Amino acid sequence: MGQCLPCMGGAVKDVVETPDPEIKRRQLAEAAEKRQMEASSRGIKNVSSVEQKKKKQEEIERRMAASRPGGEGGLRWQVG
Numbered sequence: 001m002g003q004c005l006p007c008m009g010g011a012v013k014d015v016v017e018t019p020d021p022e023i024k025r026r027q028l029a030e031a032a033e034k035r036q037m038e039a040s041s042r043g044i045k046n047v048s049s050v051e052q053k054k055k056k057q058e059e060i061e062r063r064m065a066a067s068r069p070g071g072e073g074g075l076r077w078q079v080g
Helices: 008-014 021-040 047-067
Strands: none
Touching: none
């Protein structure tokens, strides 16, 4: 019959230490950020161009909202 466990002398070398929970948490956060960046730029050749267009569109929307009288929607209800 064979033994399932190595002798006690070799067991110490085979033990894998788990990293500190804080280090593990930081590594997981970095990996998640990396995945999000890759997912957001998937299929886009020029990422900076897309970001500039988004900022420009948001600026246009802010200007439109600021120029509207009354601040709520562009529709007026008139009873004649």
